[in-house]
Amino acid sequence: MDLLNKTAIVTGASSGIGIAFSEKLIQKGTKVYGLARRLHKLQEVKEKLGDLFIPVEMDITKAADIESWVKSEFNDENSPDILINNAGLGSFGNVDELSIQDWDTMMNTNLNGVFYITKAVVPLMKRNPNHCHIINISSVAGLLGNPQISAYNATKFGLRGFSEALFKELRYDKIKVSTMFPGSIATHFFGDNKEESTHSNMMQPGDVANTLIHLLETPDNLLINEITLRPLNPKNPDN
Numbered sequence: 424m425d426l427l428n429k430t431a432i433v434t435g436a437s438s439g440i441g442i443a444f445s446e447k448l449i450q451k452g453t454k455v456y457g458l459a460r461r462l463h464k465l466q467e468v469k470e471k472l473g474d475l476f477i478p479v480e481m482d483i484t485k486a487a488d489i490e491s492w493v494k495s496e497f498n499d500e501n502s503p504d505i506l507i508n509n510a511g512l513g514s515f516g517n518v519d520e521l522s523i524q525d526w527d528t529m530m531n532t533n534l535n536g537v538f539y540i541t542k543a544v545v546p547l548m549k550r551n552p553n554h555c556h557i558i559n560i561s562s563v564a565g566l567l568g569n570p571q572i573s574a575y576n577a578t579k580f581g582l583r584g585f586s587e588a589l590f591k592e593l594r595y596d597k598i599k600v601s602t603m604f605p606g607s608i609a610t611h612f613f614g615d616n617k618e619e620s621t622h623s624n625m626m627q628p629g630d631v632a633n634t635l636i637h638l639l640e641t642p643d644n645l646l647i648n649e650i651t652l653r654p655l656n657p658k659n660p661d662n
């Protein structure tokens with residue numbers, strides 16, 4: 424896909440790799456609708472990235488809000504070519520200590536939210552004369568289960584299944600579906616779990632975003648449906 428003058432929706436654009444994805448897309452001339460709950464953070468991103476970045480205050484767990492926004496914003500003349508399902512979060516702990524609320528929040532954000540926005544956007548993409556591309560951000564936790572991250576594992580494994588089914592379902596509609604499985608990236612993702620879950624040589628958001636651009640710029644009849652990214656050396660060689 425040639426990214427010049429294309430239109431993208433990026434969820435989770437107020438932080439971390441969502442900002443990096445938006446920045447690289449805008450550098451290529453793509454208009455980006457950046458979705459997140461914290462409007463003030465999105466406004467800061469707009470100040471940095473300029474008018475091609477359109478902040479949209481949106482909680483992706485609210486199906487009705489997504490449906491009405493997609494219906495009011497888009498039509499066959501202004502249709503999204505790209506959907507980056509990036510918004511996501513993780514709460515960690517032993518299964519017997521994990522709250523039902525934390526389980527539900529992860530399911531609602533990492534899985535249900537992806538379904539709500541994908542379901543709303545796909546009909547527009549099916550009618551779009553351009554090739555379109557949906558990229559879902561899973562994690563290496565979508566490939567490997569590990570202690571204390573069972574709920575997050577369940578959402579990211581689930582996203583892999585959803586993505587694989589969609590890639591086979593939508594390929595004849597000229598819609599590519601890819602899934603990225605990154606290892607640890609230096610973002611705000613880990614919050615209070617920093618001590619346990621992070622290390623000193625994590626991947627940089629801009630480098631992960633360059634890979635996303637590569638997936639999008641592949642020739643129309645070439646699909647990279649899955650890609651795993653890891654820090655080569657998870658320990659800082661300078662330490």
Ligand SMILES: NC(=O)c1ccc[n+]([C@@H]2O[C@H](COP(=O)([O-])OP(=O)(O)OC[C@H]3O[C@@H](n4cnc5c(N)ncnc54)[C@H](OP(=O)(O)O)[C@@H]3O)[C@@H](O)[C@H]2O)c1
Pocket residue numbers: 434435436437438439440441458459460461462464481482483484509510511512513532536560561562563604605606607608609610611612613
């Ligand atoms: N960092 C890593 O090591 C790593 C590794 C593998 C995969 N990932 C995945 O990468 C994605 C982005 O994570 P990140 O590292 O960039 O973390 P981050 O800095 O914490 O960003 C998470 C983004 O998700 C948004 N978000 C959360 N809940 C939302 C909701 N209900 N509605 C709309 N937006 C919501 C947040 O915005 P608001 O709070 O403003 O709503 C924020 O913009 C996630 O799916 C994560 O699972 C991260």
